[in-house]
Amino acid sequence: MRKIITLLLSATVGTLVLTSCGEASEKGSLAAHQLQAAWGNPEAIMKAASDFKAVSDSLGNPESMSDAFIDACSGNDSMKVVAQAIALTPQALGSDMGETIVDGLASGDIEAAKALEQIDLVGFAYALLQRNDDAVACFKAIDEVAQSLPEEKQMVVYAHSCAPDKLANAMRQERAQGNAGDVDRRAKMVEDILTGDDLNKFKAIYYGK
Numbered sequence: 682m683r684k685i686i687t688l689l690l691s692a693t694v695g696t697l698v699l700t701s702c703g704e705a706s707e708k709g710s711l712a713a714h715q716l717q718a719a720w721g722n723p724e725a726i727m728k729a730a731s732d733f734k735a736v737s738d739s740l741g742n743p744e745s746m747s748d749a750f751i752d753a754c755s756g757n758d759s760m761k762v763v764a765q766a767i768a769l770t771p772q773a774l775g776s777d778m779g780e781t782i783v784d785g786l787a788s789g790d791i792e793a794a795k796a797l798e799q800i801d802l803v804g805f806a807y808a809l810l811q812r813n814d815d816a817v818a819c820f821k822a823i824d825e826v827a828q829s830l831p832e833e834k835q836m837v838v839y840a841h842s843c844a845p846d847k848l849a850n851a852m853r854q855e856r857a858q859g860n861a862g863d864v865d866r867r868a869k870m871v872e873d874i875l876t877g878d879d880l881n882k883f884k885a886i887y888y889g890k
Contacts, residue, residue: 705742709749712736713764716750720760723809730767730810737768759802766806771815775822778803783826786841787834793841800842836870845879849886 712733719725733750737743747768754764765774782799785791800823807816827838839848848871856864868887875883 705740705745706749708736708740709746709751710753712746712750713753716754716760716764716767720757726763726809727811733767758798759805762799762802763806763809766803766810766812766815766819771807771812771819772822774803775819776826778819779823779826782823782842783830783838786838787830796842832867833870836867837874840871840874845875845883846886849883853887853889 712729715732716726716729719729737746740746750768751761751764754760765777769777778799782791782796786793786796800820803819803823804816807813807819827835830838843851852864852868852871856868868883871883872880
């Protein structure tokens with residue numbers, strides 16, 4: 682008898698979990714419809730983000746809502762990144778996007794223009810949501826993924842994901858703070874990666890020519 686009761690309780694708990702997941706997914710889809718309807722209206726987008734958080738915080742299984750929310754917004758690249766910025770922590774978004782962008786750049790599977798587009802979309806999303814601190818945290822998480830690579834791969838990623846003038850300025854400032862030999866060595870790696878106008882811009886700013 683006890684075994685039967687245990688089985689019945691297990692089945693009931695399983696049903697409740699499945700029901701909860703179903704309800705969370707439905708709420709995620711509804712939240713996506715709200716964001717889609719708000720698209721183009723910054724105030725309405727902020728309201729959609731606020732409403733998403735309020736509902737998500739009330740759920741025992743917010744991951745299902747987040748997954749459904751992001752999936753339903755996947756038809757528009759900009760909207761998908763905004764949905765990710767709403768549903769995920771900046772660290773989680775940065776880690777996920779960092780793995781995709783960094784691994785893709787390091788292996789050559791993603792073109793530099795596509796990587797820059799994705800990074801720009803992250804900045805756009807957090808600016809739209811007026812969450813500048815989260816943008817900093819997200820970019821830091823992306824950078825941490827890059828820093829986990831061997832140095833040669835790191836420089837490939839930085840060379841292809843940063844504008845050459847900004848990269849040159851950053852490295853020049855790092856050089857001024859000491860350890861010039863090490864920075865010069867990495868600058869040579871960048872020069873081997875960049876070509877044409879990008880290479881000329883990098884060298885003109887880094888070497889001050």
